[in-house]
Amino acid sequence: MKNQQNKNSVACMALLITSLIAVLSGCDPNDPEDASPGEILLEFSANWNQEPFALGDVVTDHMNHLLRIDNLQMYIAPIEMRNERGDWVEVEDVSLLDFELLNQRITTSLAVGTYDALRFGMGLPPEINTDIDPASYANTHPLSVPGSAGMFWTWSSGYVFVKYEGKFATEAGVQLEDPLSYHCGTDASYRTVSFDFANPIIVESNKSTEISLNFNAAAALVGEDDSVDIVEDPVTHNADGTILGARLMDLMDDAWTLTP
C-alpha cells in the first residue's frame, strides 16, 4: 500500500513537471510552428561583372578607367523572407557587410515552412537611422559606437548606408592616386532589394538552407538607366542629400543577384 502511494506520488510529480514545462514554455508539440526551427545561412560575396573580385584588385570600369576599390561596406536592414501565408518573416534585423572579408555569412534560425521570396533593405530604415545615440547600443551591435566605426555621420544625419571607396587613374601606366569616395545615406536613399525564388525554399527543422547573394561592384557604377563617370563625379558624401548618392543607391539596388 505504501509502495503504491509512492508510485502514485511519483506519477503525480511527473505529470506536474510535464505540465509545468508545457505551461512555462508555451509549447504545443502538435503545432508545426512549434517545431524546432531550421537554419538559414546567407552568404554575401562581391564580384566585378561576374568575375571573381577582391578589394584591392585593379579593375576596369564601363568607361575604361582603371579603378581599385579599397573599402566596400554596406548596412542591410532588415532581411526578410516570405512564407506560404504571404507574411514577411524577419531573418535578421541589422547587419553591416564588409567586403574586406571575401565571403560573409549570416547564420540565423527560421521557422520551418516554405518561403518563396527574400528581401532586404539596403541602408537603414528611418526609425533606426537617426535620433538614436549609437552609445545606447551594446558594443557588439552593428549600430553601436565601435560596431559602426567609420559608418556614423552625426546624430541628425544618421549612418552611412554604403561606403564605396578607392582610387582610380584616367590613363594606364600611372599610379592610382585619384580618390573615389562614395558615401551614400539619408532616409531618402534607403532602398529595398527583392527576389522571388525560382523554386520555393523549404526550411526544415534542424536543417540548414544556404542562400547566396552576390553584389556586382561594377554595376554600382552603370546600369540600364543610369551610369556614373568616376572622373566627373568621384565624390559624394550625401548627408546633405546630394543627388549622386541617391543615383548610386538606385544603381546598387539592381547590382544584386541571388543564387538559391
Added chain:
Amino acid sequence: MKKGSSEALLLFVLFATLTGCKNCNPEECVQPPCNEIATPYTIEIPPFFPPMDIPADNPLTEEGIELGRLLFWEKELSADGSMSCGSCHLPSSGFADPSAVSTGITGAQGLRNAMAIVNIGWTPSFFWDGRATSLEEQILEPVSHPDEMALPWNEAVLKLQNMSAADPTNYPQLFARAFGTSEITPDLVTKSIAQFLRTMISADSKFDRWRRGEVTLTDAEFAGYEIFLKEGGDPEITPGGQFGGDCFHCHSEAGLQFSDYLFRNNGLDSNFVSDPGLAGVTGSPLDSGRFKTPTLRNAALTAPYMHDGRFQTLEEVIDHYNTGGVASTTIDPFMKYNSGGLMLSPVQKERLLAFLHTLTDTTFVSNPRFQDPH
C-alpha cells in the same frame, strides 16, 4: 526529509532551471572573478559614452586598480630602475610624451610618439599600428622592449616578488589582496595596470559640460564645432563640400570618443619606407602609411602630433589638413590633396582651434587618483 519538502525542493529546482537562474554557477567562475578577497569596482559610464567592455578574466577591483597605479608608476619595472610607464605618459602632457619619440633607458629612441592615455577602456586596438588587440597585450611590450624599459619579464616579476615588507611597497602582499595570490606573474602585472588604465576616464572637458547642458560655448568655440562637423572643400570642386574641416569623419563624436579608432593614411608622406604603419602588421600594401586615428580629447595638451611627432602645434596640424596632404596610393579619400585642400580661412582655423581647446579636461590630468603614488 518529508515528502512535501522533497516535492517543493524539486519544483524549486525545476523552476530555477526554467527561469534561467544564473546564481553561482561554479563552472562559470574563473579566477579572479570569483576572488572574494578583492572589492569589485564598477565603472561609472559618463553621459553619452558607450558601454565599456571589461574582459571577463580581468574584472575591476579596488585593490587591482590601486596596485595597477603603483605598477604604472613603478620605476623598478625598468632594467636600471630609472623609468616607469609614467615616464613617457606625463600627466602634464595629457598622459602622452612631449618628445616626438620616446627615449628608453639605454638612450635608444623609439620610432613613434607615445600615444596619450585617455578613455583607453573604449579603445579596440593599441599602438599606432594596432598590433595589440587588448590593453593587457599592449602593456606587455614596453617593459621588456630593449629600446624602452629593457627589463625581461622574468626579471621584472622577480624584482617585484623580492620587494618584501622591508621595501616601501610590499608587492607580494598587494598581489595577494588583488588577485588572491602572492605569486607575481607578467599576466597579473599587466592585468593590474590595465585595470588602472581603464579607470582613466576623461569626461569633464568644457565640451562635455556643454553637451550635458552645464555651460555654454563661446561664439568662436561653437563656430569651430560647426566647422568640425562640416564636409571639407569648395563645393564647386568637391561635391558636397561645405568649406568645413572634415574632422568628424575620422574623429567621430559618436560616444564622445572623438575617434573612430580606424587606421588611415592622412597624407603625411608619399612613401612609407621608414614606417609602413598598419602594413607592418597586416602585410597588405593597401595598409601602407595607415595609422590609428587618435582621439582629439586633450589634444591641446598632447603635443607633438602625428605618429612621429612631426608637428609641434595644433596650428601646424590644422595647416596640414588645410593643404590636403601628399598624394600616395593609399592616402585616405577624405584628404583633399588633389582639390586644393580644405580652404579654411585664417578665421575659420582660429575657430576650429578654439573648439579643439574645449576638449581639454584639466580635472582629468590633475586627478590625484592618476598621479604617481610613490
